[in-house]
Amino acid sequence: MTNRATCDVEVGQLNEQDALEVFNGIARRELGISGSEFLRRWDTGTYQTTDRDDIDGLSEVVAAISLVR
Numbered sequence: 001m002t003n004r005a006t007c008d009v010e011v012g013q014l015n016e017q018d019a020l021e022v023f024n025g026i027a028r029r030e031l032g033i034s035g036s037e038f039l040r041r042w043d044t045g046t047y048q049t050t051d052r053d054d055i056d057g058l059s060e061v062v063a064a065i066s067l068v069r
Contacts, residue, residue, distance in 0.1 A: 019067040026064045030057025035068065 014022065024035035031038060038061055041047065052059040 014067070023064050023067045027061050030060045031055070039065075039068070 020035065027033055027035040027038040033041075042062075042065070047055075047058065047062075050058070052062060
């Protein structure tokens with residue numbers, strides 16, 4: 001199991017650019033892809049039939065979508 005650092009910043013405190021950077025970092029750390037690549041795949045349905053527990057880190061990135069949308 002990976003030890004993950006936490007961040008004590010509230011979502012409302014982030015401006016749009018900072019939120020995008022945080023999301024990008026989460027996507028890179030968890031899935032090894034950029035945040036924009038994850039969103040492109042998400043929007044095209046790549047993960048639609050995938051159980052979020054089947055891909056390590058997917059549920060963390062999905063939970064972070066609210067940072068950018």
